[in-house]
Amino acid sequence: MAAPDLKPVSTRSALLTLLLGAEVPRLSTRELVAAASVVGFAEPTVRVALSRMTAAGDVVRDDEGGYRLSERLVVRQRRQEEAAHPTLRDDWDGAWDLLAVTTAGRTASERAELRTTLTELRLAELREGLWTRPANLGIDWPDAVTEVCERFTGAAPVAAPVALAARLWDLDGWAATARTLLAATATDDPVLRFTACATSGRHLLTDPVLPPSLLPADWPGDALRASHVAYKQWVVDMRRTMVG
Structure with missing residues (x-):
């Protein structure tokens, strides 16, 4: 390869x-x-x-x-750990979370900070001021969100949720990068494998962690998480051996 x-x-x-x-x-x-x-x-x-x-x-x-x-x-570090071990709801019933920004008069920096927070929570912007995602994650909504947004949970905001997911997130692009990283972890080159580990940690932060029914076939998210966790443990074991 x-x-x-x-x-x-x-x-x-x-x-x-x-x-x-x-x-x-x-x-x-x-x-x-x-x-x-x-x-x-x-x-x-x-x-x-x-x-x-x-x-x-x-x-x-x-x-x-x-x-x-x-x-x-x-x-x-906490975010990366959560990305490697996302908290999934076992009882997802097809519902979506919908957050509407209801507080006006915020500064440009405040608006940018809110966008960053919502993106880190794996939401996508349906239209200006309206964010959404499937309600399949156990999200601890921070005050920075609840103080300026109203949250609703219910049926998908459109009749075709699979198409909506593909429009809101670049699923094909994310999967292609993930497969590149998985291929790198299969090599014998220690530098390349480490590079893949460092990169996969960042890439997992952008995984939308959608329900399987909304994802393309052969979605590599779980495989990349497993590979990342396994390599991190190898690094820990290697470090202990070298200094032990």
């Missing part, structure tokens, strides 16, 4: 991938250097990157020389 064409990750992205996927809140410099070396990053490059990441507020360095994620990136 030919190696897929994936954009190499930076040293910063590699280190963040290691920290985001770690099973502990803190990694030592030794652990980060050892793990990064397996996927092609030299120790001097890693140390320079850690210094820059500390200065930029990506990571926090402790008195013992270890590193943990900043609070901002802890939120991202």
Whole structure:
């Protein structure tokens, strides 16, 4: 199988991938250097990157020389974990959530922030100020949404929900990228496999996690989640072995 064409990750992205996927809140410099070396990053490059990441507020360095994620990136870590293990409702009956933005007079930055929040919750904009998705996820609606939106749950907003899902989300494009990432995890190249893991973590954040009845055939979402989780565990085991 030919190696897929994936954009190499930076040293910063590699280190963040290691920290985001770690099973502990803190990694030592030794652990980060050892793990990064397996996927092609030299120790001097890693140390320079850690210094820059500390200065930029990506990571926090402790008195013992270890590193943990900043609070901002802890939120991202939580989102990635939820993306790998989405909370699905077993009793989905075909209902959709519909959110209408009802608060006027918001600033442009406030509107942009709300759009980002709704997109991260895997909703899509049906038309301006009206967002929707199938009600098959256990969503904990944040105050930033409930304070400015009215939410309704009921029948699909159109008679053809499969066509609506295909219009609201680029399902074919998402699936094509997911298959590229899955192919990369099947190679023997450790750098390519790590690149696929780092990229798949971000790609899973954009999976709409729709009910199977609304998805194209052979949807690769579950396969990509399983591959991502398995590779993250391999990285954890590898790191423990190298420093143990």
